[in-house]
Amino acid sequence: MSAAPAIAAVDWGTSHLRIWLLDAKGAVLAEKRSDEGLMALQRSEFPVVLDRHLRSMGVADTLPAIVCGMAGSRQGWIEAPYLTAPAALTDVLDRAVIATGSVREVRIVPGIAQRLPEAPDVIRGEETQLAGLGDLIGKGRHLVCMPGTHCKWVEVEDGTIARFGTWMTGELFSVLSTQSILRHAVAAVDAGVTLDNRYFRDWLIQALSAPADMTAQLFQIRASALLFEMSPKDASAALSGLLVGTEIASAAAKFGRGRSEIILVASGRLQSLYAEGLKAAGHTPKSVDADRAVCAGLFEAARRHWPLQHGVPA
Amino acid sequence: MSAAPAIAAVDWGTSHLRIWLLDAKGAVLAEKRSDEGLMALQRSEFPVVLDRHLRSMGVADTLPAIVCGMAGSRQGWIEAPYLTAPAALTDVLDRAVIATGSVREVRIVPGIAQRLPEAPDVIRGEETQLAGLGDLIGKGRHLVCMPGTHCKWVEVEDGTIARFGTWMTGELFSVLSTQSILRHAVAAVDAGVTLDNRYFRDWLIQALSAPADMTAQLFQIRASALLFEMSPKDASAALSGLLVGTEIASAAAKFGRGRSEIILVASGRLQSLYAEGLKAAGHTPKSVDADRAVCAGLFEAARRHWPLQHGVPA
Numbered sequence: 312m313s314a315a316p317a318i319a320a321v322d323w324g325t326s327h328l329r330i331w332l333l334d335a336k337g338a339v340l341a342e343k344r345s346d347e348g349l350m351a352l353q354r355s356e357f358p359v360v361l362d363r364h365l366r367s368m369g370v371a372d373t374l375p376a377i378v379c380g381m382a383g384s385r386q387g388w389i390e391a392p393y394l395t396a397p398a399a400l401t402d403v404l405d406r407a408v409i410a411t412g413s414v415r416e417v418r419i420v421p422g423i424a425q426r427l428p429e430a431p432d433v434i435r436g437e438e439t440q441l442a443g444l445g446d447l448i449g450k451g452r453h454l455v456c457m458p459g460t461h462c463k464w465v466e467v468e469d470g471t472i473a474r475f476g477t478w479m480t481g482e483l484f485s486v487l488s489t490q491s492i493l494r495h496a497v498a499a500v501d502a503g504v505t506l507d508n509r510y511f512r513d514w515l516i517q518a519l520s521a522p523a524d525m526t527a528q529l530f531q532i533r534a535s536a537l538l539f540e541m542s543p544k545d546a547s548a549a550l551s552g553l554l555v556g557t558e559i560a561s562a563a564a565k566f567g568r569g570r571s572e573i574i575l576v577a578s579g580r581l582q583s584l585y586a587e588g589l590k591a592a593g594h595t596p597k598s599v600d601a602d603r604a605v606c607a608g609l610f611e612a613a614r615r616h617w618p619l620q621h622g623v624p625a
Numbered sequence: 626m627s628a629a630p631a632i633a634a635v636d637w638g639t640s641h642l643r644i645w646l647l648d649a650k651g652a653v654l655a656e657k658r659s660d661e662g663l664m665a666l667q668r669s670e671f672p673v674v675l676d677r678h679l680r681s682m683g684v685a686d687t688l689p690a691i692v693c694g695m696a697g698s699r700q701g702w703i704e705a706p707y708l709t710a711p712a713a714l715t716d717v718l719d720r721a722v723i724a725t726g727s728v729r730e731v732r733i734v735p736g737i738a739q740r741l742p743e744a745p746d747v748i749r750g751e752e753t754q755l756a757g758l759g760d761l762i763g764k765g766r767h768l769v770c771m772p773g774t775h776c777k778w779v780e781v782e783d784g785t786i787a788r789f790g791t792w793m794t795g796e797l798f799s800v801l802s803t804q805s806i807l808r809h810a811v812a813a814v815d816a817g818v819t820l821d822n823r824y825f826r827d828w829l830i831q832a833l834s835a836p837a838d839m840t841a842q843l844f845q846i847r848a849s850a851l852l853f854e855m856s857p858k859d860a861s862a863a864l865s866g867l868l869v870g871t872e873i874a875s876a877a878a879k880f881g882r883g884r885s886e887i888i889l890v891a892s893g894r895l896q897s898l899y900a901e902g903l904k905a906a907g908h909t910p911k912s913v914d915a916d917r918a919v920c921a922g923l924f925e926a927a928r929r930h931w932p933l934q935h936g937v938p939a
Contacts, residue, residue, distance in 0.1 A: 522837035530791035
């Protein structure tokens with residue numbers, strides 16, 4: 312039966328858990344999302360939560376599960392120790408560690424550490440998305456931009472993660488718009504910044520040309536609300552444009568020299584905002600959906616650990 | 626009696642209230658601090674709180690009070706509307722508005738607004754410190770650096786505030802070290818960063834040379850804790866150095882071109898950290914104590930509104 316799942320693919324992050332059931336060719340049969348992320352769980356709860364969700368999806372206890380993300384961190388289900396960069400993506404997938412406590416076989420993909428004193432950094436979850444890009448990054452040198460709470464820019468060379476950096480853009484947006492004096496000026500985070508707000512582009516362009524001035528520009532958002540009655544929605548778009556522009560200017564200067572094409576792994580609004588930002592900075596973004604990428608990476612990892620075949624629904 | 630107060634000088638900010646009793650020559654006779662700042666008070670409480678403190682200091686109800694800071698904002702005691710920059714410091718002092726409700730005469734010094742669409746900004750409190758610098762900035766062009774929650778850099782020309790900018794350095798330090806993922810790496814804010822911690826200087830130097838990379842450097846503090854076991858105290862010093870260095874690089878590029886001397890108005894640890902930062906950036910800081918400056922500015926304002934004479938203790 313082609314509709315029977317062959318693997319449960321799990322992206323288990325800090326604040327969210329997402330489960331996909333994939334068939335033997337990697338196609339998505341079903342999906343489930345929950346906010347039972349790392350922060351909401353005790354160590355012993357990970358296998359319980361996973362098995363409960365999979366049973367509610369009608370899945371047999373024999374179906375294996377492949378996991379990526381913060382569930383593999385020291386505070387997670389079990390630590391899947393970092394591989395050190397440079398690291399081949401196939402090695403990363405092969406090193407998925409066994410997690411015990413579930414009724415089923417479970418493996419967790421490790422993260423990657425860049426152990427350079429001048430540029431220490433870590434990745435956990437994005438390595439699986441990168442592995443899911445397949446032929447797109449199999450040969451040659453590529454630059455990949457992966458927006459999110461902690462945005463990753465990764466240089467991949469012949470299927471190996473060569474070096475990377477992290478820009479705290481998403482977290483800055485969230486913390487500044489809710490915890491700083493900007494909360495008086497900026498609309499609630501979930502208001503949602505969109506491209507049709509011209510303030511996004513105006514502040515983006517400004518930041519691209521003067522990324523070193525970000526902490527001064529921040530206060531100008533507050534002052535614009537005080538002196539020029541900038542609306543909360545416009546202020547939110549300005550803050551987003553300022554932070555995204557600052558990130559792209561900094562990251563492109565570090566990694567993007569002489570490179571026009573940048574692979575953008577993102578979904579939804581983030582995808583459109585970053586595509587606009589990359590274009591404004593003179594790059595050519597090539598977009599890949601982030602969910603598709605992580606599913607493909609998890610499937611590839613599973614394929615390397617289990618002889619995937621169509622299971623039997625419970 | 627030379628020990629009798631001639632004026633109550635009040636710096637009333639967002640989170641703190643400070644009262645000094647000054648004699649007829651501006652010398653400090655007594656001081657009181659409280660955390661009854663703007664955020665802790667309803668509008669009607671301002672006169673009550675002021676009169677209570679002054680009575681507890683043994684002051685007659687006839688002693689006038691001069692106030693600067695957020696007490697003059699729209700959310701404060703009474704709004705002392707912004708003057709528009711460029712603004713002469715003497716005009717600012719002369720425009721102190723009458724605040725009612727107290728048993729005594731009270732005036733509040735207004736803030737200054739920079740109503741430029743390309744650089745909107747506001748100041749409230751620092752204008753009084755600037756007025757307190759007296760002859761130091763009376764003639765010629767001067768650049769003044771005023772660290773704090775919202776750091777102000779002000780260009781003063783022949784006693785007139787010509788232009789200024791605000792860097793949110795202090796608030797970023799506070800918000801990031803308590804509300805972001807960096808809270809896992811960084812020691813509590815009140816641990817206190819000092820110059821003898823080499824991480825302050827190392828991260829400062831790095832930021833001075835690459836201020837556009839601040840949001841990426843932030844995450845490297847987290848990664849240094851994970852990969853190289855950077856201690857919370859060192860991480861706190863690194864965060865401080867990173868933010869101060871980013872500010873100085875950005876502000877000096879905007880205001881400091883071809884200028885070596887910069888007047889630094891600060892107290893305590895902030896004074897030493899910024900002096901180090903300015904020197905590392907090739908400038909010559911000339912330090913003025915921030916408390917002395919605000920007292921002198923408030924005294925000068927009072928002198929312009931009342932015939933100051935020695936009062937009689939209650």
